[in-house]
Amino acid sequence: MNFKKQLVSSLSGLVFSAVMVSGTLAASMAEFNDKGELLLPKNYREWVMVGTQVTPDELNDGKAPFTEIRTVYIDPESYAHWKKTGEFRDGAMTVKELISVGGRKGPGSGNGYFMGDYIGLEASVKDSKRFPDEPGNWAFYIFYVPGTPLVTAAKNLPTAECAACHKENAKTDMVYTQFYPVLRAAKATGESGVVAPK
Ligand code: HEC
Numbered sequence: 001m002n003f004k005k006q007l008v009s010s011l012s013g014l015v016f017s018a019v020m021v022s023g024t025l026a027a028s029m030a031e032f033n034d035k036g037e038l039l040l041p042k043n044y045r046e047w048v049m050v051g052t053q054v055t056p057d058e059l060n061d062g063k064a065p066f067t068e069i070r071t072v073y074i075d076p077e078s079y080a081h082w083k084k085t086g087e088f089r090d091g092a093m094t095v096k097e098l099i100s101v102g103g104r105k106g107p108g109s110g111n112g113y114f115m116g117d118y119i120g121l122e123a124s125v126k127d128s129k130r131f132p133d134e135p136g137n138w139a140f141y142i143f144y145v146p147g148t149p150l151v152t153a154a155k156n157l158p159t160a161e162c163a164a165c166h167k168e169n170a171k172t173d174m175v176y177t178q179f180y181p182v183l184r185a186a187k188a189t190g191e192s193g194v195v196a197p198k
Contacts (some may be wrong), residue, residue: 017025023181026117028091029075038125038141039155044095047073051180053080054113067098067120067146069113072090072180086124088173090137092126098145120145123154123161124174135167 015112029047033040055064074082078092089195102116121143128137140162141154163174171178177187 002115023082026077026091028093028125028127029077029114030091030093030127032130033153035153036130037155038139040121040143040150040152040154041093041095041123044073044075047075047095048079049073049077050094050182053179056113069099069115071097071099072176073097076184082183082188083186083192084188087093088126088175090126090128094124094175096122098122116154121150125167131156133147135163138163138166138174140166 029041031041031042033039040183049152050072050183052069053066056068057064060119070088073095075093078089081089081092082088098120099119100116100119101113103114104111106114123141123143124138124146125141126136126138131137131139139156141157142148142151143154144150166174166176170176172183175183177183182192
């Protein structure tokens with residue numbers, strides 16, 4: 001191989017490996033300000049919805065410890081990584097929306113708990129560089145909960161307030177995968193949308 005050909009082939013090798021690296025290390029969706037606060041995520045309703053839980057007040061002596069309906073999302077790159085490996089990547093971000101029960105009377109579907117309004121937003125981010133001392137490297141945030149104003153940049157909350165319960169009770173790496181059928185079905189399968197249990 002002459003020098004020119006060699007140069008071209010090693011250069012294209014470099015370009016190829018740069019693409020590979022950027023392919024495997026896709027940027028985290030989590031954005032921080034210079035005070036290290038997590039910025040309010042913008043388009044998380046375009047992320048992957050993994051599960052919804054309902055803990056109605058009337059099954060909890062009139063007031064459930066958590067807001068009655070909650071929907072959880074994960075960012076698409078981290079979902080793709082989970083689907084491939086069954087693990088949460090460095091940079092993974094989840095968002096949980098809190099929703100009130102709007103009504104109990106169904107139009108022909110049966111009575112139940114129908115979604116009312118969005119009344120809260122929480123998030124978690126896994127980042128081994130930013131949070132080397134947090135359990136599982138996960139940090140937890142509140143953007144608003146009922147009765148508090150929306151903040152556009154949120155502080156990492158103390159471990160005892162959030163992470164401890166997750167560490168104790170969540171099935172996989174601090175995340176409640178036992179309540180997220182979308183994650184359970186896709187785990188390390190390379191597939192989405194598997195409806196029937198295997
Ligand atoms: C008493 C236990 C407990 C505490 C304390 C707790 N959580 Fe959770 N968290 C849960 C459960 C259970 C779920 C599963 C979804 C649901 O039921 O809301 C969850 C899910 C989440 C999720 C979705 C991703 C995941 O990890 O499953 C986020 C984000 C979250 N919590 C944020 C917080 C924040 C922020 C705090 C602190 C203010 C907090 N949590 C404190 C029990 C807890």
